[in-house]
Amino acid sequence: MDYFHLFKHYLQQYRMFCIVWIILPPFLGMLAYSIFFHSIPTDLPIGVVDNDKSSLSRDLKFYIESSPAIQIEKQYNSLHEARIDLNQGKIYGIVVIPNKFQEHTRKGVGVNVAIYYNAQFVLIGKAVNSAMLQVMTTFNAISSVGRNLAKDANMNIAKAKAMPIIPKIEALFNPRNDYAQFLLTIMLPCMWQILVAVGMLNLINAMPKNISELLVKFSLNIGIAVLWGGVMLAVFGALGYPHEGNMYIVLLGLAVFAGAISSIVICFQSILKQTAKTISVVAAYTAPSLAFAGITYPQNSMEVFASFWSQILPISYFMKLYLQQANYGIDSIYSLKIITQMLPFWLFLIIGANVYYLRIDALRNQNRQQQTDMVSKEIP
Numbered sequence: 001m002d003y004f005h006l007f008k009h010y011l012q013q014y015r016m017f018c019i020v021w022i023i024l025p026p027f028l029g030m031l032a033y034s035i036f037f038h039s040i041p042t043d044l045p046i047g048v049v050d051n052d053k054s055s056l057s058r059d060l061k062f063y064i065e066s067s068p069a070i071q072i073e074k075q076y077n078s079l080h081e082a083r084i085d086l087n088q089g090k091i092y093g094i095v096v097i098p099n100k101f102q103e104h105t106r107k108g109v110g111v112n113v114a115i116y117y118n119a120q121f122v123l124i125g126k127a128v129n130s131a132m133l134q135v136m137t138t139f140n141a142i143s144s145v146g147r148n149l150a151k152d153a154n155m156n157i158a159k160a161k162a163m164p165i166i167p168k169i170e171a172l173f174n175p176r177n178d179y180a181q182f183l184l185t186i187m188l189p190c191m192w193q194i195l196v197a198v199g200m201l202n203l204i205n206a207m208p209k210n211i212s213e214l215l216v217k218f219s220l221n222i223g224i225a226v227l228w229g230g231v232m233l234a235v236f237g238a239l240g241y242p243h244e245g246n247m248y249i250v251l252l253g254l255a256v257f258a259g260a261i262s263s264i265v266i267c268f269q270s271i272l273k274q275t276a277k278t279i280s281v282v283a284a285y286t287a288p289s290l291a292f293a294g295i296t297y298p299q300n301s302m303e304v305f306a307s308f309w310s311q312i313l314p315i316s317y318f319m320k321l322y323l324q325q326a327n328y329g330i331d332s333i334y335s336l337k338i339i340t341q342m343l344p345f346w347l348f349l350i351i352g353a354n355v356y357y358l359r360i361d362a363l364r365n366q367n368r369q370q371q372t373d374m375v376s377k378e379i380p
Helices: 002-013 015-035 055-066 079-087 101-107 122-151 155-162 179-203 211-238 247-272 275-286 304-311 314-328 332-340 343-378
Strands: 044-050 070-076 093-097 114-117
Touching: 015 179, 015 211, 044 055, 044 079, 044 122, 055 070, 055 093, 055 101, 055 122, 070 079, 070 122, 079 093, 079 114, 093 122, 114 122, 179 211, 179 247, 179 275, 179 314, 211 247, 211 343, 247 275, 247 314, 247 332, 247 343, 314 332
Parallel strands: 044 070, 044 093
Antiparallel strands: 093 114
8 A cells, every 4th residue: 555655646746757758658659650651652642744645655654653652643734734733732743744755755766754843852752753763764664675676576685675784773771661660760769868858857847855866866767768768679670670789789778878868957957947948958959869860861961060969969879879780780899889979978967966966955054054043043
């Protein structure tokens, strides 16, 4: 019964902390996964302007429809009409088949099929571009084979003339171009670090009575964070994402990463004293994590300020650790060196603990002085 009352007491006192670490992790995880459930974009709507209206242009539209990534949403009479829908976001690309497309193709005269797509949506634009390149490559090869067969009855010779060089391109990692694997493995750690920060902030919302209490709360936040971090890694494994290396090293990295974020929160809260100000500063500090972690954009291509910000974010080191172990199975010694690069962030814990110590000591001296003054007043 005592344990029940103790548990109830903690639920009441740290209600927001419990919400952060009990409700939000599964909710955010399922929300992120539901967005990328299909892994690869499919049936992206595009428009077609067919100025030729020949049997060959119909064949080209058939090949476009056969691509799983795109589908013809509407056929337009003019490019101007199609661009209106492209600007409004109703379609993501436009294919313009020119006049005399069939005639020029049969004669072997060069013909341009114009493809317009919205590159503002980077991933969508890349998917449309890649799908159309694949469609046009296939269509060109088939058309060339047909013309060559008219000259050479041998199918192998016709294929060799149509495709003299056949590239063999193989992706060593993420061979299916799975957007879920690419984005979830960075999005979920970014969400996780926010939960670590918010959880730590809720635990120290009220000033701790002593440094021991501060360290207990610090350890509690790290322990729960590592627990959910292990769940996150297990989910990655269940989804079939690579786990080539030592995942225990990654868990150790998660613990150090959680400690780094918690240390930063403790330091800012000890100095600023107000939760609203602390959460604003921490949010501004961690907000660029998705862009600066080196996954969505390479660090060696960043300008000086962005590169500097990337270096002062713990998640940059953790993502390097995760990729090295999960994808490449790099030697553990090398990974431990990456983990040690996150240890300087723990210096914020020392700074924050010292600030709290000074504040607690000052508060004790103030209380003693008040008690001494009260006793002095009571003595006649």
